[in-house]
């Protein structure tokens with residue numbers, strides 16, 4: 001690597017590079033050369049893609065769950081308010 005670590009690139013960018021390299025080498029357990037390719041073969045690339053989809057789905061599920069929990073909380077608060085407020089009757 002020609003650049004020193006502190007010269008260029010944010011920490012996040014460098015971590016992303018490191019993470020992608022780690023992920024690729026974990027696909028088949030073997031090392032591979034080349035910085036641009038993420039996996040050593042079509043099979044490993046497919047495995048990577050599959051893993052990304054699984055992670056993306058898990059992330060979506062977490063977000064949906066958080067949203068639904070927020071809605072549930074709001075509903076409980078609204079119901080509690082209805083229960084505690086005396087109804088105004090017009091009869």
Ligand SMILES: [Zn+2]
Nearest residue numbers: 027028040044
């Ligand atoms: Zn591989």
